[in-house]
Amino acid sequence: MQPVQSVSCQSSNLPRSATNKALARICVWMLAALGILPLQAQERGHISGAATYALTKELLAVAPKRFNGSPGHKAAEEFIESHFQTEAKEHRLDIDTFTASTPAGLQTMHNILVRYPGKKDGMIVIGSHYETNYPLKDIAFVGANDGACTSALLIEIGQYLRTHPPQGYSVVLVFFDGEEAVDKWSAQDSLYGSRHLAAKWSQDGTLGKIKAFLLADMIGDKDLDIDQDGNSNSNLVELLKVAAKDIGHPNVISKDRTPIEDDTVPFARRGVPVLDVIDYDYGPHTNQTPDGYHHTAQDTLDKISPQSLQIAGELFLELIRLVDQR
Ligand SMILES: [Zn+2]
Numbered sequence: 131m132q133p134v135q136s137v138s139c140q141s142s143n144l145p146r147s148a149t150n151k152a153l154a155r156i157c158v159w160m161l162a163a164l165g166i167l168p169l170q171a172q173e174r175g176h177i178s179g180a181a182t183y184a185l186t187k188e189l190l191a192v193a194p195k196r197f198n199g200s201p202g203h204k205a206a207e208e209f210i211e212s213h214f215q216t217e218a219k220e221h222r223l224d225i226d227t228f229t230a231s232t233p234a235g236l237q238t239m240h241n242i243l244v245r246y247p248g249k250k251d252g253m254i255v256i257g258s259h260y261e262t263n264y265p266l267k268d269i270a271f272v273g274a275n276d277g278a279c280t281s282a283l284l285i286e287i288g289q290y291l292r293t294h295p296p297q298g299y300s301v302v303l304v305f306f307d308g309e310e311a312v313d314k315w316s317a318q319d320s321l322y323g324s325r326h327l328a329a330k331w332s333q334d335g336t337l338g339k340i341k342a343f344l345l346a347d348m349i350g351d352k353d354l355d356i357d358q359d360g361n362s363n364s365n366l367v368e369l370l371k372v373a374a375k376d377i378g379h380p381n382v383i384s385k386d387r388t389p390i391e392d393d394t395v396p397f398a399r400r401g402v403p404v405l406d407v408i409d410y411d412y413g414p415h416t417n418q419t420p421d422g423y424h425h426t427a428q429d430t431l432d433k434i435s436p437q438s439l440q441i442a443g444e445l446f447l448e449l450i451r452l453v454d455q456r
Contacts, residue, residue, distance in 0.1 A: 177286050177447060179440025185282035186274060186350065186439075187431055194272045196262040198237045198308065206260050206281070210242050210305050213285045216292060217244050226330070230322040233313035234264065241323045242305040244288055248296035253339050254453055255302050256446060257393055258284050258346040259309030259323065263425055270427040275412060275434050279350035281305060283443055290447065298454025299341055306393050315391075324393035332400050342366060342453045343397045347408040348424070349442040350434030354382050356445075359406040360389030361398060366405035373448040379441050386411065407445065 193206035217223045226241040242260075258280035262273040272278065284303050291301055308322030331337045344366075349356060356374075358367050374383050394404035413423030413433060423429045 177283070177290055177440065177443025179436035179438070179443060182279065182282050182286045182439040182443060183350075183434070183436040185285055186279040186434070189278050189282055190272055190274060190431060195267065196260060196273070196277065197264045197267040198232075198239065198261060198312070200267065203261055207240055207242065210260060210281060210285065214244050214288060217246075217288070222246070226327060228323075228326045230308055230326070232264075232322070233319055237308070237312070237322075239307040239322055239326075241307055241327055244303040246288075246291040246296050246301045246303075248298050248300040250298045250300075250454070251339070252341045253300040253302055254296075254450055255304055255340055255343045255397075256284060256287060256346065256450075257304040257306055257324070257343065259306040259393060261307050261310065263310040264312045265310075265314075266425060271425070271429065272427075273429055274431045275348045275350045275429050276424065277309075279434050279439060280346040280348070283346055283349075283439060283446070286443055287446055290443075296450070296454075298450070301450060309393050320391070321393055321396055325396045328396035328400055328402075337397070337400055337402055340397070340402045341456075342449070343394060343402050343404040344446065344449055345392060345394045345404070345406045345408070346442065346446065347392055347406060348412055349407055349409050350439050351409045351412050352433060352435040352438060354409055354438040354441060355384035355386075355411060356382050356407060356409050357384055357386045357388060357390065357411075359392075359394075359408060360387045361391065361395060362405045363398070363403040366403055369449060369452050370405060370407065370445070373445050373452055376448050376452075377441065377444045379445075382441055382445075384409075384411070405449070407442070407449075 189209055192209055193202040195202040196206045197203060214223045222245040224243040226243060228239055230237050230239050259277055260281040262271060262277055284305060288303055306323035311319045313319055371383050374380050390406055390408055390410060392406045394406045398404045413428060415422050419426055423433055
């Protein structure tokens with residue numbers, strides 16, 4: 131557990147006999163009493179927004195541009211894999227390599243999967259894409275919000291699951307490749323990694339085991355307002371609202387119900403209950419940037435915040451808990 135603000139939890143007044151666990155509990159209580167951390171965080175899983183933000187910064191430093199075929203694309207894959215050495219040793223890290231036929235020719239792509247076995251039959255998938263937009267390869271587009279911070283968030287969730295193995299359904303993290311269009315968005319030119327994995331899992335029977343497919347996209351936005359995605363399963367959208375309330379942030383869910391085309395769609399089409407946790411409304415909309423910072427050189431680290439990533443991380447852990455209870 132790390133506090134949102136830098137507050138020391140050391141106190142000479144604490145009893146010497148207190149165990150580390152008891153100290154942590156007292157620390158959480160102190161932070162709750164100061165209004166810095168909701169008391170429920172003691173019982174709920176906790177993700178550090180500050181650590182997720184720092185990880186995003188590291189990823190952007192080694193892989194600022196991550197379009198297919200670029201050195202940054204490879205560096206991003208190596209960066210992700212380097213954070214799952216424990217899982218790799220235990221054969222719980224899989225690289226799903228495939229060839230995509232794109233408007234720029236054949237491209238080799240890789241989805242990266244990390245598995246955390248649970249105790250109940252069935253699985254929860256948490257996904258995000260890590261590559262950057264191919265058509266924007268010639269501008270200074272780094273996708274701090276669009277791909278980088280959600281990749282960092284999945285790494286953080288993985289670090290949490292390493293020390294807190296799932297007690298309910300198994301959890302599978304998927305770092306998707308090829309979400310973006312290579313030329314212009316269409317059914318054929320987008321969602322390469324998720325279309326590939328949904329088809330593969332349809333053939334081997336994995337799809338039937340998925341209790342919920344949760345996607346993280348663009349949720350580092352400083353001004354966090356998460357959509358009620360019209361393409362997502364309505365029960366899971368309701369669960370998202372419950373989760374937001376549970377973690378003490380009901381107001382981060384906006385009223386926007388615009389259907390979003392994202393890596394959830396190929397799974398939804400095959401009958402999987404999906405939830406896109408996305409804040410599509412990113413930055414001011416001007417004549418120059420009608421779509422805000424989305425897909426512009428303005429999508430940089432200073433537009434996202436540790437606070438939003440903190441909320442996003444806690445939302446995902448709470449969603450896992452709620453899906454497990456159903
Ligand atoms: Zn994008």
